[in-house]
Amino acid sequence: MERFAIRGHICYSEDQKKIRTVDQGYVVCEDGKSRGVFETLPEEWRGIPCRDYGDKLIIPGLVDLHVHAPQYTFRGLGMDQELIDWLNTHTFPEEEKYKDTEYAKKAYHIFIEDLLHSATTRACVFATCHKEATLWLMEKMEEAGLAGYVGKVNMDRNSSEGLQEESAQKSAKDTEAWILEAADLTNVKPILTPRFIPTCSDELMEKLSELQKKYQMPAQSHLSENLSEIEWVRQLCPKASCYGDAYRLHGLFGGDCPTIMAHCVYSDEEETRMMKEQGVFIAHCPESNANLASGIAPARRFLDQGLKMGLGTDVAAGTSLSMFRAMAMAIQCSKLRWKLQDQSLPPLTVEEVFYLATKGGGEFFGKVGSLEPGYEFDAVVIDDGILRHARELSTKERLERLIYLAEDRQIDAKYVKGKQVLPIEKNCR
Ligand code: GUN
């Protein structure tokens, strides 16, 4: 049995309304799982190895529920268009390049290094429709010590000739081969990834549904992000009662298929009810929704109605891999929505966004996103010493300030499933 403890100023989310802080506390790890947070180390564990991080903060690893690895190359560029034009002008031409596995390796290497040095311990990643490059990304993420799901994207219509797959059959065949080849990985798992309804024919969705049942796979996609997109889906899929129903008709909308849907900016009452009934996870991506002028999702309503939800960076519609930035944007956008659009939905709080970035998104992985007993030991140690201040701050205030001001260089150590993945040996970089 492997046991150790780390010591510092510990913060974690008890629930949506409460952050627990323990100053100079201990969190004990046993075989990759937390045994809990303690003010003093319990008698039975005196003498186990303990690393004292002094005045630094210790938080659960952050969970990015929605990010596109191949889009990291053009982050911060081309932010002058809305969704469909942005896909056609910037996204599809870039993703096309990943059929060249050498290019993909160069690009994914940078993505992985930057993700490793962020506070994110788990991510749900879209790759491209290219099998080889996607497998390479998964293997290297696992080698780096990261955990999560990665999807080989499926798309057989309405995209560029050079990118979209030649038929539903070929797309499904490649997907099955990829699922089998990825089966050896332990911490980075495959997830079915139909890009969104406009780029996936009914035939393809049916084939993915068969694979879902055969391999008991989870799924991820996009939902109700943009008004033109929603209108397009209405035309493409007249049988569906709403956009979400177009996935549900093919068994790819929660229920027996654990599912993440990114955005949900315009999900109406019916779609929201369907997501709740089916246990669909919402990936709320406020920065992306601002950059593509998509709108502001009613995150407050989803939280109050008890939907499952986490935060996503959605790089490269979002510019940054920082989940702190996603938390800050979630608060800021909810304030604008409240002031300008709907005064019945008050802004999100620090407690709520910290919950979403940890326990809320972490639930998709099981017991992830907390330091409470039984949770997988994903932890990040942060040195906020470079943020100078003239008065004493409580641990809770230090966390609150990091939401707005954290930088990757403040991350001192990172653990995933009990294994320390940062810092890495200098000569490994
Ligand atoms: N909808 C379909 N594909 C994409 C994508 O790559 N990014 C975003 N934000 N929305 C999408």
Ligand code: FE
């Ligand atoms: Fe996306």
